[in-house]
Amino acid sequence: MPVLDPIPQSLTVQSAIETRRSIRQYHPDMPRSHLLEILRLATLAPSAFNAQPWRFAVVENPELKEQLKAVSYNQSQITSAPYTIVVYSDAEDTLKTAVETSHPHFGEEGKVRQVQSIEKSLSKLSVQERARWGDTQANIVLGILMVAARGLGYDTVPMMGFDQTKVKQLLGLPDHVIITALLPIGRAAELGRPHHRHSLERVTRFY
Template structure:
């Protein structure tokens, strides 16, 4: 009998068989936003010999965390996996996608559903920067605790996924601007991932992002037109 897991693995096995391109990736010509957005694509073939330094990864993450978040609570958390033995253990959890072991690093994007508890620190920093009074800060912090502290698990997860998606996109654009390629991956077992890496209970896995030096170009971008995906004012 074919199980759901078998079907999922068949899907990822078929992806491996697809011949993407014989072309090598073109180097980025400039760091203009529109160039970066146009040239970024999902890459699944990486140079396993290329190593990224911690400072390179930090610089990309520092740009990523400039992303917006709900009430500025910045709930994103990152687990950067560079150790090859850990990537090998992650491989079957992520449906044996080869980029898991070939990419320079795997960045697990997580979202803290209790991130609102850092509101005092965040808004206190705004006060210290002279951009908010203590009175206004206290109002914001109290409102945040009342609202987010009373969300249902489903609502809290929804907020976590939205903020996690925002920071993930910014991370991938930042990586491209620095000459690196990425691919976002939702195809992994979050339960097994949490177990393997001892992820705290309040952290929701959002996605895995492989990052490194591409050895093959990705698919050429083919998108539905703006007219096909956009309505104006109402449906």
């Protein structure tokens, strides 16, 4: 996808990760082309069978952002950011559209195999189990999304503080989907807090 507005900066992976902090106050400007490039990079994430169960609902309309904030414990980062990305997964749509995800390298036979493999694995699960399967993978995209945003000079804050049912109703999303997180995104208008983390020794074991 062509990026029409020049990207302000591009950080190394290391500095993107080091400098990412949760940001809750934003400047209002962000070209849509930059947002689309960040989303495109995130969709290069891996997924089981390459099934890509993640979906994005981008909220930019000011009135809708106010309504989204109201069902997210009034967290003001939603209205401060130029966009809030609702990262969700739709395993039912994934199951229905499995043929689209077959790699062209494998040709027509590959399409048949792809549909069979996905159906074999997913159709034995309940709708809820499939939804959890999709959510796991949408979490991978969420992580990459935050690093991609920072790498291109933008900031985010992942949010689980929202009412799952009410956000689905507001956006007209089907009941069976799981919303992984809300992700306000834009240019930081505050510094955020320095990282405070467990030591590696506390969280790592070698066997």
